[in-house]
Amino acid sequence: MFSHCPLRHPNNDKLRLFYEDTYRGYSVIQYKKSPLIENFLERSFFTLNLAQEKNRTTFAFRVDLHFPKAMKRSSIHNNNTVLTRFFRFFFYELKKANTKYVPSPRYLWAREQVGSEKPHYHLMLLLNKDAYDSLGVFSPGKDGTYSRQNLYHRMMRSWLKAMNFAADESCFKQLINVSKDHLTGRPWSSILNIENWYAMNDAMYMASYLCKTYSKIINQSTHVFDSSRR
Template sequence: MFSSFPLRHPHNDKLRLFYEETYCGYSVMQHEKGPLIENFLERSLYTLNLAQEENRTTFTFRVDLRFPDAMPRLRMHDDNAVLARFFRFFFYELRKADTKYAPSPRYLWAREQADSDKPHYHLMFLLNKDAYDSLGIFSPDKNGTYSRQNLYHRMMRSWLKAMGFAADDPRFRQLVNVSDSPVTKVPWSSILHLDDWCAMDEAMYIASYLCKAYSKPVNQGIHVFDSSRR
């Protein structure tokens, strides 16, 4: 698959490159344009394990946060402050929902930029299944806004507000893209049970997509990957 096998990232020698098809016994998704970053695989597996240890069952899913195509390059695209605002608004939405059980959110995120003048973000969420077990309807309501109280609408409202738009701005459609399963080609989500190796293997495979070296703007001097720290 690869023509050469350097051990370190050319723009940051602290990042170790990884070429195998499995990591710590779990399947990973190698990219045709380059290897994975082992540091990020390590953090991903650690975060998945923490979620499983905390929750009886864990609901997990992957989304991409994208800026509107017509939006010009702005200062907000030069750092990750907009992503921090998204998390703040989204976690406020989760608290406001006042579910019977605490959602106990954990997450992974990656910043990527390839052919666009703007970056985009890949995220993986892990929530207590007793609080949430589905994303809900993706499409807007009858008024063309995202007013429903499901997870997807909460994420859309949070992303719009993070970018400085009103949460009920009807101009935008699905800037939060739920990632498809590479096998079934339908929006992916999964339930993780403690000691369920198959579900964990699938989750690690999905998470490893965030760990690819390709399209990570490592040379821009900003973070390109991180996880929750609880």
């Protein structure tokens, strides 16, 4: 599949490149003949395992955060402060929901940019399944706003506020795309527990998409991948 297999990323020799179809016994994606970054795979593996150790069951899902097409390039796109704000607002939304069980959020994220003047973000979110087990309705309410109390609407409000838009702004449509299952074409989510190898295999496959070298601008003083640290 690969005719040339350097061991390190040409723009950052601390990043190890990975060319196999499995990592630690779990399936991973090789996208557009672009190797994966082993450092990111290891962090993904660690974060997924940590969630399963801490929760009886874990609700996992993948989303992509996009800036509005009409939004002009500005300083907000030069670093990841907007993503930090998103997580702060989203965690506040989770706390405000006052669920019976603690959500215990964990995450992986990747910053990518290809064919656009603005970047976008890929996320994998991990929540205590006893607190949340679905994303809810994706579409806005009849008034065009994202005011429902489901997970998707909470994420949309958080992303709008992170970009300094009003949380009840009605002119934006689904700036958060929910990733689809590569086999069924339906929105992907999974319930993980420490004894379910198949669910973990599926989650590692989905997480590995965040670990690809393709479309990541490396070594420009901006992080392109990270995870929760709890």
